Amino acid sequence: MKSHAGAKSGLSWAVHLTVAALVVLWLVPTVGLLVSSFRDRDQISASGWWEAPLPVEQTYRVRTDPDAAVERHGRVVLSGNVFDSEDSAGSGTVTGFGVTGRAPAEFAPGATADLRGGGRLTVAADGRFSAEADAPFGRRGPTIYFEAETPPKVTLDNYRMVLGADGMDRAFINTLTVTVPATVIPILIAAFAAYALAWMEFPGRGLLIAAVVGLLVVPLQLALVPLLRLHQAVGIGQSFMGIWFAHTGFGLPLAVYLLRNYMAGLPRDIIESAKVDGATDFQVFTRIVLPLSFPALASFAIFQFLWTWNDLLVAKVFLPAASETKVMTVKIADDLLGSRGGDWGILAAAAFISMAVPLVVFFALQRYLVRGLLAGSVK
Structure with a gap:
């Protein structure tokens, strides 16, 4: 029997089952973490989270x-x-x-x-x-x-312990201080670079694109110590400015690659018509390309914000160990879990508290995520 365009595939049930299985695989650990955050420490040690309603x-x-x-x-x-x-x-x-x-x-x-x-x-x-x-x-x-x-015990003590920890409010402000600039700065730089690589003709453009793709596979840990030494040599050392530049450098390859693919897929007629009318490259970029590239910008903003907010390694390397500069991940790891290594309730509550802001950002921009990731896939 010949297939017709627009006809529903007979394997759609397999697709639905696969999607459902993936959703369950992602939800089960999250539900377990949520349940554990409301349980008593002794009961967490005695039984699994799926037995929480049972004695x-x-x-x-x-x-x-x-x-x-x-x-x-x-x-x-x-x-x-x-x-x-x-x-x-x-x-x-x-x-x-x-x-x-x-x-x-x-x-x-x-x-x-x-x-x-x-x-x-x-x-x-x-x-x-x-x-x-x-x-x-x-x-x-x-x-x-x-x-x-x-009997099963439901408690808010884990959340009180995390929210009431000394200096947690300061750590929250420090996290915002690190995350917002570390998200905005690479977007600004990558947007200009992506437009140049997509629409401007100059010698070595292909090599630059290949270099950007190559930088995507460079391990983060490989650059930590050399970059820290460079920061100390130029005088920014362990500071907020140093961690902004570190996150910018680590996020630029993905940002340039993502934005360049999106901008290269924009209609050429619009760009050429604007140039015929006398628009400069800067005007084309700011008035046409940048507004049309908002889905790609939002996609990278989600990735960069989530990565920077949840980062522990870069914050430990590029920020001083003083309590005045600790971000939430460092505060939780050093001050809460450092003295309560086996307290899984504290860890679960801290995880949900720290992910509250990233969830708001994700749900606010998630409609642009798929549009930005699929950029350039269909011509």
Whole structure:
């Protein structure tokens, strides 16, 4: 059977399934990060994020206070509730208890266990315990090990920890100070260069285009130390100006390549008609080419803004280590995660806080993204 122009392909279902699978692959880690940002640290360590709505079984160790013991019928009695301790979850159901860390759930709730120092211990399912002995417990009361099923806990403590960190407001301002100029400067330079490579005839133009394409594959890490030495030699060293120029240099090859491809695909008749009417190259660029190239400009602005905002390596190299110049990524990595390396809740909350501004920029300019990326693909 012959196919007709405009007819729907029989493999469209495969395309839809592939797109759906890619969307799921991208969304699953993001959803997991979002859920983890609202979970308690202990529950994150005990279960995966997909088990967040379910109760969590955790093991605790509680030290009792011997000063709370009373004498009853010639015996020393110490009672209380294991969930009242700061070392426990605060609520839940005891599923087992023990007197050693090697067997924290050796006995069932309500059973009686012999203490190693003498005496007996009983822990109920609701957390109430009673320890009895013939003699005082000494300076340290008996240690209770137990396993409890705790309800899921939703908390905003992770976000309070990140937003309330000392100097986080200053780090946010520093991030804007770095990101905005590092996005605008390469766009301004690349736009002029792209117009020259697309519409102006001069010797060596082909070599310049080839050099721009070649610079796209140069590893960023290869240029960090030489560039830093150059900055120190010219006197800008580790400063905001130095990191602006660093991001500009790293972003220019992609910017020139993207804008040049877009501008080369603009209708030639418009450019030639403007020149016939006496317009200079500068007038053609500012009044015709630049307004028509806004989709490509927006596409690069999205990429550059996201890259600069989320950058850690370049900021660590080209900015001083003082707290007054730290950006958000450095602040989070050094001051928050540096002392809480295993606190995944803090990391998840910090990730969502830091991506708030890039998301606003992306959704504001995303309609131009595809138009700019597909520039020159159809003639």
